[in-house]
Amino acid sequence: MEVHSHEHRHFMPKRPHGLLGLGEAKYKEMYQESINDPAAFWGRIGKTYDWFKPFDDNKVAHSDFHTPDIRWFEGGQTNISYNCLDRHVAAGLGDRPAATFEGDEGEVFPFTYSELLARVSQTANVLRDAGVSKGDRVTLCMPMIPQLMISMLACARIGAVHSVVFAGFSADAVADRIVDAGSSIVITATEGVRGGKTVPIKSIVDNAIIVAEQRGVNVTRVFVTSRNGQAGVEAREGEEGWVSGRDVNMDALAAAASPECEPVAMDAEDPLFLLYTSGSTGKPKGVLHTTAGYMVYAGETFKYIFDHPGPSGAAECSDVHFCTADVGWITGHSYLTYGPLLNGAHSVAFEGVPTYPHPGRFWEIIQKHKVTTFYTAPTALRSLMVHGDEPVLKHDLSSLRVLGTVGEPINPEAWTWYHSVVGKKQLPIVDTWWQTETGGVMITPLPGVTTLMPGSATKPFFGVKPVVLHQDGEVAEANEAGHLTIGQAWPGMMRTIFGDHERFRETYFSQFPGHYTTGDGGRIDEEGNVWIMGRMDDVINVSGHRLGTAEVESALGEHHDVVESAVVGAPHAIKGEGIYCFVTLRAGATPSDELRAALKQTVRKSIGPIASPDAIHFTQELPKTRSGKIMRRILRKIAAGDEEEMGDTSTLADSSVVGRLMKSRQAFA
Numbered sequence: 001m002e003v004h005s006h007e008h009r010h011f012m013p014k015r016p017h018g019l020l021g022l023g024e025a026k027y028k029e030m031y032q033e034s035i036n037d038p039a040a041f042w043g044r045i046g047k048t049y050d051w052f053k054p055f056d057d058n059k060v061a062h063s064d065f066h067t068p069d070i071r072w073f074e075g076g077q078t079n080i081s082y083n084c085l086d087r088h089v090a091a092g093l094g095d096r097p098a099a100t101f102e103g104d105e106g107e108v109f110p111f112t113y114s115e116l117l118a119r120v121s122q123t124a125n126v127l128r129d130a131g132v133s134k135g136d137r138v139t140l141c142m143p144m145i146p147q148l149m150i151s152m153l154a155c156a157r158i159g160a161v162h163s164v165v166f167a168g169f170s171a172d173a174v175a176d177r178i179v180d181a182g183s184s185i186v187i188t189a190t191e192g193v194r195g196g197k198t199v200p201i202k203s204i205v206d207n208a209i210i211v212a213e214q215r216g217v218n219v220t221r222v223f224v225t226s227r228n229g230q231a232g233v234e235a236r237e238g239e240e241g242w243v244s245g246r247d248v249n250m251d252a253l254a255a256a257a258s259p260e261c262e263p264v265a266m267d268a269e270d271p272l273f274l275l276y277t278s279g280s281t282g283k284p285k286g287v288l289h290t291t292a293g294y295m296v297y298a299g300e301t302f303k304y305i306f307d308h309p310g311p312s313g314a315a316e317c318s319d320v321h322f323c324t325a326d327v328g329w330i331t332g333h334s335y336l337t338y339g340p341l342l343n344g345a346h347s348v349a350f351e352g353v354p355t356y357p358h359p360g361r362f363w364e365i366i367q368k369h370k371v372t373t374f375y376t377a378p379t380a381l382r383s384l385m386v387h388g389d390e391p392v393l394k395h396d397l398s399s400l401r402v403l404g405t406v407g408e409p410i411n412p413e414a415w416t417w418y419h420s421v422v423g424k425k426q427l428p429i430v431d432t433w434w435q436t437e438t439g440g441v442m443i444t445p446l447p448g449v450t451t452l453m454p455g456s457a458t459k460p461f462f463g464v465k466p467v468v469l470h471q472d473g474e475v476a477e478a479n480e481a482g483h484l485t486i487g488q489a490w491p492g493m494m495r496t497i498f499g500d501h502e503r504f505r506e507t508y509f510s511q512f513p514g515h516y517t518t519g520d521g522g523r524i525d526e527e528g529n530v531w532i533m534g535r536m537d538d539v540i541n542v543s544g545h546r547l548g549t550a551e552v553e554s555a556l557g558e559h560h561d562v563v564e565s566a567v568v569g570a571p572h573a574i575k576g577e578g579i580y581c582f583v584t585l586r587a588g589a590t591p592s593d594e595l596r597a598a599l600k601q602t603v604r605k606s607i608g609p610i611a612s613p614d615a616i617h618f619t620q621e622l623p624k625t626r627s628g629k630i631m632r633r634i635l636r637k638i639a640a641g642d643e644e645e646m647g648d649t650s651t652l653a654d655s656s657v658v659g660r661l662m663k664s665r666q667a668f669a
């Protein structure tokens with residue numbers, strides 16, 4: 001595979017917007033300023049957004065990685081929904097397309113900026129009339145339908161903090177998030193439809209609410225929308241599961257509400273949203289993002305990385321952005337919703353799955369909506385590659401200008417396929433590295449500017465200072481692998497873990513004082529390209545979704561036959577990493593395929609189908625040190641079938657267990 005660093009690649013997107021006609025020298029100059037004088041750099045950019053009250057020029061950036069205490073654009077008041085909608089309507093972009101939702105069966109639901117503003121305002125009025133106010137946490141558990149984006153923006157409009165929970169989670173997982181957020185308001189939909197299959201979202205939410213109540217958090221109001229307003233089952237009083245007094249029909253209320261709603265003036269550091277993500281230990285953490293810094297960072301990263309001219313050039317811009325992510329993940333927040341809308345761009349969202357009704361569905365959508373910038377995950381590409389080139393070649397992809405990936409490292413095979421078959425060897429691929437915590441993209445090529453290095457996310461975005469550190473805190477030399485950290489604050493970074501600032505400090509700022517620890521390994525080459533080398537902690541990346549191995553272990557432990565388990569990630573052809581579980585059973589329990597199926601079911605029930613184990617390896621012994629610590633490094637080697645480089649096993653209490661486990665290794669199904 002020709003993916004080495006001597007092979008320089010430089011592709012200009014078709015019809016560049018001039019923004020990026022900047023060239024590498026200009027990028028370097030801007031980058032230097034953004035690092036040397038972040039306040040000047042971001043202060044200037046911040047002023048291109050609309051404010052109800054301008055921020056204080058002396059308080060653009062406050063960064064303290066020790067407390068930690070991070071603040072941006074202090075003194076300013078703004079509202080992100082105003083910047084996404086009203087601002088563009090006022091500038092004459094009201095009739096421009098804002099968002100187009102494509103349903104599972106190909107139904108199309110288009111919204112112009114004026115229409116979206118009216119719908120958001122109606123929904124915001126319904127929430128406000130129900131007593132939802134600034135600072136309240138509202139849980140959104142919905143399929144990929146317009147009302148999801150509308151509800152997020154409606155929350156932002158009235159200052160409520162949205163917490164979007166992926167609709168594929170189990171009732172228990174939804175309950176965890178409702179409880180942690182102390183959220184008494186939920187917005188949901190009757191059902192979701194993906195790949196021709198109906199997901200009973202309302203009933204998952206109903207069960208989640210029962211569990212939440214047992215844990216002391218009462219949900220007092222559930223706004224129920226039908227799947228698409230027009231299509232799907234309608235939310236009705238008297239239906240199974242309908243709780244009178246608690247459940248209300250959002251569609252009816254919104255239709256009757258005024259399409260005008262005054263946005264709340266939010267302080268720059270007022271919370272905007274919570275998004276739960278997995279860490280290496282404990283329950284998922286509520287990553288908190290605040291108003292102004294997130295807004296500016298999401299907006300600017302979108303503009304530069306997808307080569308959009310921004311609001312002032314939006315009227316003449318024919319770009320159509322298709323991000324395949326679900327809004328339940330950070331990518332759907334920043335690059336399906338906020339980033340594109342902040343720029344006056346046209347965002348396409350898709351309800352279904354890439355292989356339904358045929359494996360050319362993404363390409364069909366690109367052809368149908370004349371998509372110009374396409375953003376997806378390596379796992380999706382791998383799952384489509386197995387169907388060959390034909391489904392791609394059958395469609396007209398000539399509208400495409402920029403291709404992007406996110407979520408996990410892109411392997412050379414997938415990169416090459418994406419570049420040659422989808423991009424006809426002509427388009428730049430932006431391999432974007434970032435995290436839920438970072439709010440927006442951190443390391444990425446800029447199309448037309450950066451020389452592409454397949455396998456490398458290449459260069460830091462403006463304001464981002466990547467630093468690779470050795471375990472002892474020493475800065476690594478060029479090409480030396482170590483912990484990827486970020487050396488200074490950027491506007492889009494998370495501000496805390498909801499309700500647990502100490503966990504925030506401990507997780508991200510304690511290992512290397514003065515640095516934000518990403519949890520990823522990486523190296524930086526002589527030319528400053530960053531090469532991401534995967535997680536250094538017990539987080540695994542399954543089809544681009546983050547999972548803590550501890551979460552899966554705790555789910556397995558819920559089964560009465562399980563005494564102990566150890567979960568590791570192992571290479572998986574499509575998912576990137578698969579979930580490999582070593583399970584020790586109680587005396588008297590017998591290993592069987594039925595028990596394997598039951599354990600898988602336990603995990604699905606506890607977390608959701610995305611956490612379903614790929615292999616369950618029953619064993620009465622695990623490789624432990626004399627002090628009783630399970631050596632995960634060794635389990636990872638066993639799971640991968642990697643007998644060669646077992647490394648040092650001398651600290652094991654009994655090293656013969658390694659050979660026995662290797663013999664009984666389970667292959668992924």
Ligand code: 6R9
Pocket residue numbers: 277329330331405406407408409410431432433434435436437457518519520532534535541544545546
């Ligand atoms: C946006 C998102 C974050 C973790 C991150 C890293 C992995 C994301 C990547 C990548 C290599 C890329 N990751 N993008 N690894 N190359 N381009 O995915 O957020 O769900 O929080 O996951 O995903 O390990 O630490 P999130």
